[in-house]
């Protein structure tokens with residue numbers, strides 16, 4: 001393993017600049033965000049206006065009248081992809097203790113000390129200190145009743161993760177899923193403090209994965225659900241003190257800024 005040489009951030013005691021990365025995710029496959037709770041599944045049965053022979057086992061997470069993807073699920077997936085890429089490149093990345101369950105992968109170092117965080121801990125935080133990236137909830141642009149797949153999908157032989165579901169319903173391994181359909185757009189943003197080109201480039205790298213169908217979120221990913229395409233629409237950089245918009249990247253300027261950042265991140269993968 002080699003000590004990763006990345007651009008250190010200014011530190012948490014001082015905010016030089018604030019970033020807002022506005023982006024969207026478009027579903028490329030049916031998409032299910034969360035297992036059902038009773039009331040939600042009844043409401044969605046009504047929306048589908050169908051006599052369903054069995055309770056719905058999976059329905060999307062809905063807040064007000066929009067389907068939702070939690071910021072936490074995005075953050076976790078981004079952290080995983082970036083950690084795994086840097087590890088494959090031979091860079092030093094730690095494993096969070098909460099994930100360990102007694103096994104330490106050979107290629108990963110122990111959880112970082114707060115005074116010497118690895119690239120991933122710098123930007124995503126550790127158990128004891130929040131990171132410099134904050135992920136908003138993503139909301140569907142359209143109302144939930146317009147974005148559900150017309151008919152629920154029956155499916156058998158659930159994965160181990162969903163054993164709880166079987167026990168709850170007591171109806172064996174048959175499940176009925178009411179996913180969001182393909183082509184549905186969710187919008188949200190990432191807030192960042194003192195971001196480097198490298199971490200913005202890492203987010204751009206995830207966008208590249210998504211264009212090829214390699215970014216999957218939500219449940220039932222091994223069963224043809226959850227691929228989303230990511231698109232960064234606008235990036236704003238603010239001076240923090242006093243708050244002042246310094247730069248808004250859009251269109252061609254956004255493209256070339258993202259290309260520069262991506263190159264900076266790719267250098268980390270080639271050391």
Ligand SMILES: [Zn+2]
Nearest residue numbers: 094112118121
């Ligand atoms: Zn770390």
